[in-house]
Amino acid sequence: MSEAAISVSELISRTNNCLLKDQFRLRRRLHNCKSLAEEAKLNQLQRIAADIVRSESLRAARLQALPKVTYPPQLPVSEKKDDIKAAIAAHQVVIIAGETGSGKTTQIPKICLELGRGVAGMIGHTQPRRLAARSVCDRIAEELQCQVGNQVGYKIRFGDHTNDNTFVKLMTDGILLAEIQQDRFLNQYDTLIIDEAHERSLNIDFLLGYLKQLLPKRPDLKLIITSATIDPQRFSKHFFNAPIIEVSGRTYPVETRYRPVSEQDDKDADQLQGIFDAVEELYREPPGDILIFLNGEREIRDTADALEKLKLPHTEVLPLYARLSAAEQNRIFQSHSGRRIVLATNVAETSLTVPGIRYVIDPGTARLSRYSYRSKVQQLPIEAISQASANQRKGRCGRVAAGICIRLYSEDDFNSRPEFTDPEILRTNLASVIMQMLALGLGDIAAFPFLQRPDSRFVNDGVKLLEELGAIPLQRGRDGLKLTELGRKLARLPIDPRLARMVLFAAENGGLNELLVLSAALSIQDPRERPLDKQQKADQCHARFADPDSDFASWLKLWQY
Structure with a gap:
């Protein structure tokens, strides 16, 4: 018993000695680790100090x-620049509302520069369209006496004209949205100007919701929201009761004349006659260029042909729409003699100032995209424009001298129209929006701080479509909606989710080349032109591509040609 007890005591003693040695070694290693950690921390602090310098x-x-x-x-x-400077200096968000022609688009970036903004990061200035981004950039660069692409630059799809010296960066709102994927906190900017916010496109509404979440995390970031026909109270309430500055007045007065066209069986012919009568009336006024708003490219071509046949003296007729090449679009900015009639779609309604315009003819209609969740079809019907859009069109004249806006509808008709155009998020298929939100990790669309929440029927329709495509699982987990592996692939393709699914399926089954052509064709307007005075010849030329069994085969023949 004693021997056994001695053995146990010796064992305990030896064990304690081993533990003491292990503790000593452990303390020595901890000391070394602590020294290494302090050294690493010191190196990190030195790197931070060098970065600060x-x-x-x-x-x-x-x-x-x-x-x-x-x-x-x-x-x-x-005249209001001192008030605007004070508001921007004192508040993180400022809403600037005022009439078109007051100079907001070109002067607010300059006010920001005078405040020292653009130094810690660029001043990002968004426009709804590429043409507007380019033209506004040219104008600001001209006023600041610098070259485009240096202190003032622009970035559009497939073209980045900025460098490390850029202070003011013009871009489309789609470009800013795309940059969020690589720069979640938008660290390259110290100021953002969201222009033409009244358009309420999907991109603008999405940006405003995202920025509302971002601003508390970026207290150094300034946000300025501007528009000519804005609903200022709604925007102010959305951004924590931000201050509103009204910029009233315009350079020259504009007279409005109502000349309603008769509504007979042939509405197109009546509208064309109404345009002829309005042009004739304006030709009795002092010289000045005329801007006529039309619904689309076909109407522009038909009206241009009809005006050419009138053989108006010393008159040049120019089209203006988004699908025109940059060279064709730039023709409107070139100097000219005599009179000029510009035929434009909605692209000329905001920001873009066509130089020399003194008169506007407004038929009062536009193509507006609308989605039917019942028929699952996105349509482009011609609708009467809102009062806000009509006032935007009116504001395109009166820039160079007193102007006249002729509306081809009655004053009662104008007064009965809605005040603002429905936001795009209330009239579009939301599948793409939901998918992009999930891809960016922004969570459920129902919890996202949109300016106006989309209809739950449209949300449910978008979710069902994504389930059918396999972009989200049919069985939802506790964490809510999440993209599948297929959904993440679909989100990378910048096209409609249904077309994206077709492309991925084609890639797996050996039909990628053909499906790329077809999905491209389905994403754009029909490229086959059919002028009013050459319809028969156009049909003869297009007949060689026709396929009796399939319109899709016709597209492939056209592409191969």
């Missing part, structure tokens, strides 16, 4: 390179 020197250099700012005295926004 580089950042400060870069900031000082950018501050020195700020362009000199001057303001045109005749613009109403120039």
Whole structure:
């Protein structure tokens, strides 16, 4: 018993000695680790200090390179610049509302520059359309006496004209949305200007919801929302009761004349006659260019042909729509002699100022995209425009002299129209929106802070479509909606989810080349032109591509040709 007890005590003693040695070794290793950790921390602090020094020197250099700012005295926004500067300096979000022609689009970036914005990061300035982004960039660069692509640049799809010295960056709202995927906190900007917010496109509504979530995390980021026909109270309430600045007045007065066209069986002919009568009336006024708004390319071509046949003296007729090449679009900015009649779609309704326009003819209609959740079809019906859109069109004249806007509808008709155009999110298929939100990790669409919540029927319709496509699982987990592996692949393709699913399926089954052609054709307007005076010849030329069994085969023949 004693021997056994001695053995146990010796064992305990030896064990304790081993533990002491292990503790000593462990303490020595911990000390070494602590030294290494402190060294790593010191190295990290040194790197941070070096980054701060580089950042400060870069900031000082950018501050020195700020362009000199001057303001045109005749613009109403120039008179309010002190109030605008004070509001931007004191608040993170500012809403600026005012009439079209007041100079908001071109002067607000310059006000920001004068405040020293654009130094810590760029001033991002969004426009709804590429043509507007390019033309506004040209105008600001001209006023700041610098070259496009240097201190002032623009970025559109397939074209980035900015560099490290850029202070003001014009871009489409779609470009800013795309940049969120790589730059979640938008660190490259210290100021954002969301222009033409009244358009309420999907991109604009999505941006405004995202920025509402981002602003508390980026207290240094300034947000300015501007529009000519904005609903300021709604935007102010959305952004924590942000201050509203009204910029009233325009450069020159505009007279409105109502000349309703008769509504007989042939509405197109009546509208064409109404345009002829309005042009004839304006030709009795002092010289000046005329801007006529039309619904689409076909109407523009038909009206242009009809006006050419009138043989108006010293008159040039120019089309303007989004599908025109940049060279064709730039023709409207070139100097000319005599009179010019510009035939434009909605692309000329916002931001883009066609130079020399003194008169506007407004038929009062436009093609508006609408989705039917019952028939599952996205349509482009011609509808009467809202009062806000009509006032935007009216504001396109009166920039160079007193203007006249002739509306081809009655004053009672105008007064009975809705005040604002329905936001796109209330009239479109939401499948693509839901999928992009899930891809960006922004959570459920029902919890996203949209300016106006979409109809639950449209949301449910979008979710069902994504389930059918396999983009989200049929059985939802506790975490709500999540993209499948297939859904993540679909989200990478910048086309409608249904077309994207076709492309991926074709890639798996050896038909990718053909499906790329067909999905491209289904994503755009019909490229086959059929002018009014050459319909028979056009049909003869198009007949060689016709296939009796399939319209899709006709597209492939056309592409191969």
